[in-house]
Amino acid sequence: MWGLTTVVGAFALAVVAMSFAFAGGAVIVAVPVALIAIGVAAAVEVSRKRRTAQSIHEHREQAESEKVEFTARDRRTLFTD
Secondary structure: OOHHHHHHHHHHHHHHHHHHHHOOOHHHHHHHHHHHHHHHHHHHHHHHHHHHHHHHHHHHHHHOOOOOOOOHHHHHHHOOO
């Protein structure tokens, strides 16, 4: 899990735990705030993974090479019984 996601998740859980500790109407505010924080962290994580995947795909396209032509000597040395 990515560092920011871990921090946001821990903060969201701490907000919910604190709201239960103080009781009252804090739960009504804390739970939606925690869910929004977790949702934002998840969106950032998905965006980061999508960029990484696109970057790898671009590198793969750039790395495609031309077909290699082997000489007769190459074929003899590459062929093993």
